[in-house]
Amino acid sequence: xxxxxxxxxxxxxxxxxxxxxxxxxxxxxxxxxxxxxxxxxxxxxxxxxxxxxxxxxxxxxxxxxxxxxxxxxxxxxxxxxxxxxxxxxxxxxxxxxxxxxxxxxxxxxxxxxxxxxxxxxxxxxxxxxxxxxxxxxxxxx
Amino acid sequence: xxxxxxxxxxxxxxxxxxxxxxxxxxxxxxxxxxxxxxxxxxxxxxxxxxxxxxxxxxxxxxxxxxxxxxxxxxxxxxxxxxxxxxxxxxxxxxxxxxxxxxxxxxxxxxxxxxxxxxxxxxxxxxxxxxxxxxxxxxxxxxxxxxxxxxxxxxxxxxxxxxxxxxxxxxxxxxxxxxxxxxxxxxxxxxxxxxxxxxxxxxxxxxxxxxxxxxxxxxxxxxxxxxxxxxxxxxxxxxxxxxxxxxxxxxxxxxxxxxxxxxxxxxxxxxxxxxxxxxxxxxxxxxxxxxxxxxxxxxxxxxxxxxxxxxxxxxxxxxxxxxxxxxxxxxxxxxxxxxxxxxxxxxxxxxxxxxxxxxxxxxxxxxxxxxxxxxxxxxxxxxxxxxxxxxxxxxxxxxxxxxxxxxxxxxxxxxxxxxxxxxxxxxxxxxxxxxxxxxxxxxxxxxxxxxxxxxxxxxxxxxxxxxxxxxxxxxxxxxxxxxxxxxxxxxxxxxxxxxxxxxxxxxxxxxxxxxxxxxxxxxxxxxxxxxxxxxxxxxxxxxxxxxxxxxxxxxxxxxxxxxxxxxxxxxxxxxxxxxxxxxxxxxxxxxxxxxxxxxxxxxxxxxxxxxxxxxxxxxxxxxxxxxxxxxxxxxxxxxxxxxxxxxxxxxxxxxxxxxxxxxxxxxxxxxxxxxxxxxxxxxxxxxxxxxxxxxxxxxxxxxxxxxxxxxxxxxxxxxxxxxxxxxxxxxxxxxxxxxxxxxxxxxxxxxxxxxxxxxxxxxxxxxxxxxxxxxxxxxxxxxxxxxxxxxxxxxxxxxxxxx
Numbered sequence: 001x002x003x004x005x006x007x008x009x010x011x012x013x014x015x016x017x018x019x020x021x022x023x024x025x026x027x028x029x030x031x032x033x034x035x036x037x038x039x040x041x042x043x044x045x046x047x048x049x050x051x052x053x054x055x056x057x058x059x060x061x062x063x064x065x066x067x068x069x070x071x072x073x074x075x076x077x078x079x080x081x082x083x084x085x086x087x088x089x090x091x092x093x094x095x096x097x098x099x100x101x102x103x104x105x106x107x108x109x110x111x112x113x114x115x116x117x118x119x120x121x122x123x124x125x126x127x128x129x130x131x132x133x134x135x136x137x138x139x140x141x
Numbered sequence: 142x143x144x145x146x147x148x149x150x151x152x153x154x155x156x157x158x159x160x161x162x163x164x165x166x167x168x169x170x171x172x173x174x175x176x177x178x179x180x181x182x183x184x185x186x187x188x189x190x191x192x193x194x195x196x197x198x199x200x201x202x203x204x205x206x207x208x209x210x211x212x213x214x215x216x217x218x219x220x221x222x223x224x225x226x227x228x229x230x231x232x233x234x235x236x237x238x239x240x241x242x243x244x245x246x247x248x249x250x251x252x253x254x255x256x257x258x259x260x261x262x263x264x265x266x267x268x269x270x271x272x273x274x275x276x277x278x279x280x281x282x283x284x285x286x287x288x289x290x291x292x293x294x295x296x297x298x299x300x301x302x303x304x305x306x307x308x309x310x311x312x313x314x315x316x317x318x319x320x321x322x323x324x325x326x327x328x329x330x331x332x333x334x335x336x337x338x339x340x341x342x343x344x345x346x347x348x349x350x351x352x353x354x355x356x357x358x359x360x361x362x363x364x365x366x367x368x369x370x371x372x373x374x375x376x377x378x379x380x381x382x383x384x385x386x387x388x389x390x391x392x393x394x395x396x397x398x399x400x401x402x403x404x405x406x407x408x409x410x411x412x413x414x415x416x417x418x419x420x421x422x423x424x425x426x427x428x429x430x431x432x433x434x435x436x437x438x439x440x441x442x443x444x445x446x447x448x449x450x451x452x453x454x455x456x457x458x459x460x461x462x463x464x465x466x467x468x469x470x471x472x473x474x475x476x477x478x479x480x481x482x483x484x485x486x487x488x489x490x491x492x493x494x495x496x497x498x499x500x501x502x503x504x505x506x507x508x509x510x511x512x513x514x515x516x517x518x519x520x521x522x523x524x525x526x527x528x529x530x531x532x533x534x535x536x537x538x539x540x541x542x543x544x545x546x547x548x549x550x551x552x553x554x555x556x557x558x559x560x561x562x563x564x565x566x567x568x569x570x571x572x573x574x575x576x577x578x579x580x581x582x583x584x585x586x587x588x589x590x591x592x593x594x595x596x597x598x599x600x601x602x603x604x605x606x607x608x609x610x611x612x613x614x615x616x617x618x619x620x621x622x623x624x625x626x627x628x629x630x631x632x633x634x635x636x637x638x639x640x641x642x643x644x645x646x647x648x649x650x651x652x653x654x655x656x657x658x659x660x661x662x663x664x665x666x667x668x669x670x671x672x673x674x675x676x677x678x679x680x681x682x683x684x685x686x687x688x689x690x691x692x693x694x695x696x697x698x699x700x701x702x703x704x705x706x707x708x709x710x711x712x713x714x715x716x717x718x719x720x721x722x723x724x725x726x727x728x729x730x731x732x733x734x735x736x737x738x739x740x741x742x743x744x745x746x747x748x749x750x751x752x753x754x755x756x757x758x759x760x761x762x763x764x765x766x767x768x769x770x771x772x773x774x775x776x777x778x779x780x781x782x783x784x785x786x787x788x789x790x791x792x793x794x795x796x797x798x799x800x801x802x803x804x805x806x807x808x809x810x811x812x813x814x815x816x817x818x819x820x821x822x823x824x825x826x827x828x829x830x831x832x833x834x835x836x837x838x839x840x841x842x843x844x845x846x847x848x849x850x851x852x853x854x855x856x857x858x859x860x861x862x863x864x865x866x867x868x869x870x871x872x873x874x875x876x877x878x879x880x881x882x883x884x885x886x887x888x889x890x891x892x893x894x895x896x897x898x899x900x901x902x903x904x905x906x907x908x909x910x911x912x913x914x915x916x917x918x919x920x921x922x923x924x925x926x927x928x929x930x931x932x933x934x935x936x937x938x939x940x941x942x943x
Contacts, residue, residue, distance in 0.1 A: 128926070
């Protein structure tokens, strides 16, 4: 993609980007109890990166975020399949989740759920896939 | 999972490690790391002999899909064990041999041994599974690994051709066999071989019995290279010689024989089975040995010889199946045929294995396998020559080698056909011993050609690429062991094999014949006395020598058979027609324009849905449960309609992309109105990302043009789009009006927190209740993105090359 040289957009992005990414992380973790989850969180993160792409060009973004999105997709799939297959080790059917609560000194009670790990896989795959597609098509001049 | 299961899949698991060995220890031949596994497995299966010789059977079950009766049931009985010992035993020798045959610097050893182990595991799975579906899966895996191994030197065109041919023919048969298995399941309700055998007498009059029989036989005949499906085996000789020795002579091609032996108790109740197995076997025996004589390539001779020997075993199994129609085992004439089949199976593995290795040695040390160029190698390779003599004389049925014993038994079995008064056999019974005898004469001829044309006669150094010399000692170990077995079995067949291997195998083939306290008594005689069999052998030797010496005079008969009628021509013709035909069909509708594809999809969509809506009389409008339409909904709908219509009439692409995005945002507002925050959020972000994606693609799309010339096309498109809209509306209305069952949402409301400890129902459905969907969706997404990446990147690099 061409560089737009849009100074207002570039300046705004620098602040807004972090807000969007933070919000997407919040949405990802909130997913189990409130609207959100890995799918939306991943899409929102990709949205933020896309915004960055529009403000700068692809090469700049590649230096800011030197991430191989195809590897990211792979890691995401591994998370999802690993979490699902992990249940086999405990002699329960594939994709059985486990959950529990622990007491953390400052934060109070926190619930832990293997579904979060599965959802993390979804998150990574969504970001990886979206960015792979956009990057590939965008680079194709 | 028991140790037995682990032993079966051990080669598959070990195959994962092979590339690591190859990468980390380049100095050491990878074969040395692979070799211990088959040896350990051989020792492990050897320990089962003490169990099976008392007719005991070991069964271990691992649940796989119990709800459909598909379980990984491993069963060790005499027959399965015999094959398991062959697979691991010959496997060890072949791997040892391959270490010297394949260069560690030039060849890609990691792929070779991975494929070989893949095959070994698959083959063990075939012979030790009691469940037909599991066996089928392993069966196809042997076809695949054979395909990969034949195509190992994929740079060569002939390798690729041979690999494809074997794949097409064996998988064709494999699919037919799957059909047969399913038919068997329909009749008996079980996939377990043991249970099906128990019901054999109840299903014989079932209307599906004959189709099942034919389907299963098709699978067995294609795999075991029976006429007319044998044409893939000679082309499979493009594989490296260790592979030919292992897969295409000792093990994989015997899978069909295994299947026939295993299912004999099920199908032999019907005379058709006896007819077909014996008939195809004897024809293959003749045709294979007849064709082998005219070959000039050492491996081609061996390939046709394998075809013919497989036919021999098959015909014996067919005749032996008649034993099921006579009570008891004491005076049962036909058991001797099955005994001969089992015995010859072992003998064939020993002598043919050693001969293949000899062919490999000759090829390796002289650079050619053409018997017209070879000759006089006796002085250069004395050890190889000795092994070749032992192997070929055994194959020709001469004493003191094991082939003599099983050949005599084969003649006995064929002579018993004369006394068979079942299934109208009397009319043609006389043909069996005659064809058997003629085929044996040809077997004698090509055996002699194989050894004498190669090792005696005039040495022709000018035609050879290399100066011949004896093979390295490591390469000679395996064929020497096999050749020694050829002689040892001749002298000690009873003490070594009868009780330990052959009797348990017979008990597995004829479970119904044994009554309490009886057993098969196999006694193999070296000397029968002056009986017809002996005179037949003497005749074979006399005529064989005569015809061998006069071969140049009668070789013209091979030209009598017109080339046009050859089966290979037929195969090539069918393949070419099929390719051209499907190309034409595909090109007729794959225009490359996405518009035409959308037209197909939507037209089909309208036709199918409208028809089923009409036929099932499903349209129903129930306005009683409809809530009133508010001002927000009305406004949103209005905006959506305006947006959608202006998209169509937009003058520039940028405008239509933005308008389409606007429509998407409106839809997400609808979700907000209907209190579905998750959907609304997702839709919002999706719209943003896809608008960005469109903008990225924007540069590549052509400018919008006015297409005035094709008004009719536009009119049709308009009709289709309106049709789709109407259909979706009608279905939405009917779906809302028809309530056939309780909505599932109540279940989720009740169980989301108790079962999955989540409060957001949508998310819990995604990650937990319907986690499988999500898992596969993200997999599909990943595949799609890699596809796009591959397509665009490949195009880019190709552009650079031009």
